[in-house]
Amino acid sequence: MLRVRFPDTIQVKSEGIIVSLESAVLVRACEHATAYLQGLDTRSVATTVGLVELRKRLNVGLGAEGTPPETVIDELVAATAGGQLGSASGRFFAWVIGGALPSALAADWLASTWDVNATMYACGPAAAVTEEIAGEWIKDVLDLPRDASFAFTTGCQLAHMTCLAAARHAVLDRAGWDVELDGLVGAPPVRVLATEERHGSIERALRFLGLGTRSLIPLATGDDGRLRANVLSDALAAGTGPTIVVLDAADLNIGACDPFAELIPLARHAGAWVHVDGAFGLWARASREHRHLVDGVELADSWATDAHKWLNTPQDNGIAIVRDRAAHRAAMTLAAHYLVAGGEARDAIDWTPDWTRRARGYAVYAALRELGRDGLAAMIDGCCRHASALAWGIGDLDGVELVAAPTLNQGLVRFLDPHGRLDVDHDRHTDAVISAINSEGTAFFSGTLWRGRRAMRISVVNWRTSDDDVRATVDAVERVLSQINSTS
Template identity: 55%
Template sequence: MTDALDRALFHSRTWLDSLAERPVGARASAAELKAVLSRPLPETGRDPADIIDDLAADTDAGLHANAGGRFYGWVMAGALPSALAADWLVSAWDQNSGMFTVAPATCVIEEVAGEWLKELFALPLDASFAFTTGCQLAHVTALAAARHGVLRRAGWDVEQDGMFGAPPIRVLTSKNRHGSLDSALRYLGFGQAALVDVETSPLGDMQAEDLARHLAGWDGPKIVCLNAADLNIGTFDDFRTLIPMAQAAGAWVHVDGAFGLFARTSARLAHLTDGIDLADSWATDCHKWLNVPYDCGFAVVRDPEAHRAAMALGAAYLSPSTDVRDPADWNLELSRRARAVPVYAALQELGRKGIEDLVDRCCDHCTAIVNGIGALPHAIALNDPSLNQGLIRFERPDASAEENNAFTKDIIQRINADGGAFFSGTTWKGRSAMRVSVVSWRTTGEDVARTIETVRRCLEDAL
C-alpha cells in the first residue's frame, strides 16, 4: 500500500504543480480516451503502484484544469490546500459517516461544520441541516421537508400514505430557475405539471405581481422556489418582498443558493440577500465558492421536525432521546462519505474574513474579465457583473443574429482549444453567450490578464 500511496502523492503534486502552465481544457477526445482506458477486464491482479502510474498517464490529456486560476466554466473551482489534504484523510480513514456509532469522530465533525456554516450564512441557528452530494440533492432534501410540511398542514401524512391521492401541490418557480430544481421535484413525485412558471423581469428576478396572482389562484398546498443568484448573471430575487407574501398565502419558501448564498459572507454584497433568512429552506454547494473537493452540497431547513420526518429511516419521533446527531436522520444516504471533513478544514483555513476576501476577490476578477473582454473588437459585455457571473457575446456587425450565435460558439471553442482559458456557453434571451464564472481561490490578476489576452488572440485568428 505504501508504494501506491507514494505514487499517488507524486502524481497529485505533479498535477497541482502543472496547473499554472498546462492547457486549461482537456485535450483528448472521447475516442482517444477510450482507446487508452478501455482495456479488457484483467484475469489476474496487477501491482497497485503500476496501476496508479498508468491512471495518471492515461488520463492526463482528458482532465480539465478546473483547479487552476483560468477555468471559468460551470461555476467550478479547485480545492483549498487544507480541504484537499483533509479529503485524503477521509479516504484513508474510510469512515461510513451515517451514524455516530459507526463513525464517531466524523459525525461530530459534521455537526460542528454544519453549525459553523449556519453561523457563516446568518441563517437560523436552530435550523436542521444535511451535507449532500451537491446542491441538486440538497434541493431534494429540503423539498422533501417542504412536501412533508405543506401536506401535513393539509391533513395528509405523505410518509405514511405516499403521493397517490394526496392533495395536489403547486410549485411556483422562476422561469429563470436552474434545471436541478426540476429534477429534484421529479424525484419527489411531483411531476413537471406541478411546476408553474412565474414571470421575471429582463434581469431575471421574479415579479411580485405575478407571484401574487398565482398564489391567489391556488387554494391547495404551495411551495415557492426563489433564486439567490441565477447561473447567468447572478440575479437575486427580492426576498424581503416575496418571502412574506408567499408565507402569508401558506406557501413553503425554498431558496436555491448554489453559489449566491455566499454573498451573505461579504459586507459589500450581503444587501443582495436581504430577507433571505426569512425562508423555510436553503440549498448551496460547498464545492463551489468554499473550494472543497467534489462532492459536497448543504441543505438547511427551518423546521427540523419536517426535515427529520422526511428523511429519517425509522419513525422520526419514536427514537430514544440522545445528545448524538446521526447524519442518516437528515439526508437520503445511510452509507456515506465523510464529506463534511474538508468543509471543517476549509472553514478553519479561511476563517470568516478569508471567506469574505475570497468572495470579494472573485467578484472583482469577474468584473475585470467581463470589462476587459467586452472592450475588445467584436466582443460585447451583456451585463455589468454584480456578483461573480458575467456574459460575453461575440458579433460581426454585418452578420445575422443566428450567424452571430454560431460565431459566439466558435470563439468559445477556439478559446478552449487554445488552452489559455476555459469558458462554458449558455443561451441568454435567445442569444448564445459565453459565461464568465469565477469561484477559484487560485485566480489572480495575472490570470485575468492572460485570459483577456487569450480571447484577443482567438478573436484575431477568427477574423
C-alpha cells in the first residue's frame, strides 16, 4: 500500500486501486475486522493484557495535531490487541452475551455509515420503516400479540424501563392518578411483586422510574427456580392498590421459566400488570423443542428482551413490547415545535426513552432475514443442545458436581475440593477452577451463587458454538482439572 501524508491529499493507492482517504480507512477497518474474526478459533478467549498495560498503550497523549485516519485505526487495533474478551467466540459461555450473525454485523456497520438519527421518520425514513418491519417480525417470531407496540432500546435494561414506565402509567391511571402530569409525589404507592431470581436490571428500572427498590416484594421460588401459584396468590392477596408483577423467562442461573399459563391469569384477575423479563428466554418462543417452557407468556402485558443476546445482533439492541399501546405511548411520547411528526409513518420517539438514537432496526432485520424462521428455531435449539452437552460433559468429569442440567440454555456445575469437607472449601475451589479454566484460554465461563453455594454458569447463546467447540471445551476443563488435582 502506498502511504500518503495526511491531509495533503485525499487519495491513497490500495492494491492498485485509487480510493479516497475515507474509503481507505474503511477498507483497513474491514481487514482488521476480518482478521479478528478469523482468529477467533485460535486466539485465547480470555484477555491476555491487563489494566496497566492497556492504559499505557492507549494513553498516547492527545496532541494538538490530528492523526491520519488509517494510522488511528491501525494503532487502535494494535493498542487493544489482547484486550478484547472473546465474547464473539463460540467458546465463550460467561454471563449471557450473544455473538453477531454476519449480516447483522454488516448491517450494523452500515447503520454507522448511514449515521442517521433514527428518532423520527423525518430524520431517517428508511431506518424508521426498517424498524417498523423488524418490530412486526419480532412479534411474529415470538408469537406475541400482533397489535402490541414495541421499541428498540439499548438493551433489556432500558426495555424494562420502557415497559415498566408503561406499567406505572397504566396502574396509576386505573387508580385515578396521571403520573405523566403529576409525577409520583402524593401518588398511590405502587407495589412490585418479583421473584427472588429476578435480574438486577429490574431493581435498577424501578430506581430510574422513581418507584424505588422498596416497592419491590421478593417472592420465593421452588427448587426448580420457578414461582408457585400459591405464593403469588398469597402475595397478591396480602396488599391492595396499583400492582405490577414481574415474571422470568428465564432466570440467568438455571434458565428457569415461570409457569406463565398458571400465574398470569391470577395476576391479571387481581388487576395487576404483568411484565416479563425475557432477556434471552423469550426466544424459546421461536424454538420447536423448547417452546413449551414459555407457554402462556403471551398473556402478559409487557415483555422485555434482547436482540443482542439470542438473536445474535451486535451489542446495543434490546426490545420492549407492550400490549397496551396507549399506555406505552403516553409514557414515552414527545412533541416539540421543531420536530416533524411522521403522520402515517412510525416515529421511534413515541415509543423509546431516547431522543437521538442509533438505527437499531437494521441489525434485527438482517439477523431475522439471514436466519429465517427455521434458522432461528435451529439456532435456539442448537444452543440448548450445546448447553446440555457441556453441562453433562463437564459434569461427568472427576470432582465435578452437576448442579443444574439445562432445561433451556443455562446450566450449573460445581468443582469439589478433593481435600475439602465443607461447602466453603468447595466454594473456594470452584472459583479457583473457573479462574484456571479462563486463564487456559480455550473457553471462558463466569461464576455465580446458587442456593448459597458457588457454581460455574454454562450459558450458550452464540450462533457460532459448534460440536467441536463443546468437545474442545470439555477437554480443556478436564486438562485444567487434572493439572490442579496433580499439584494440590
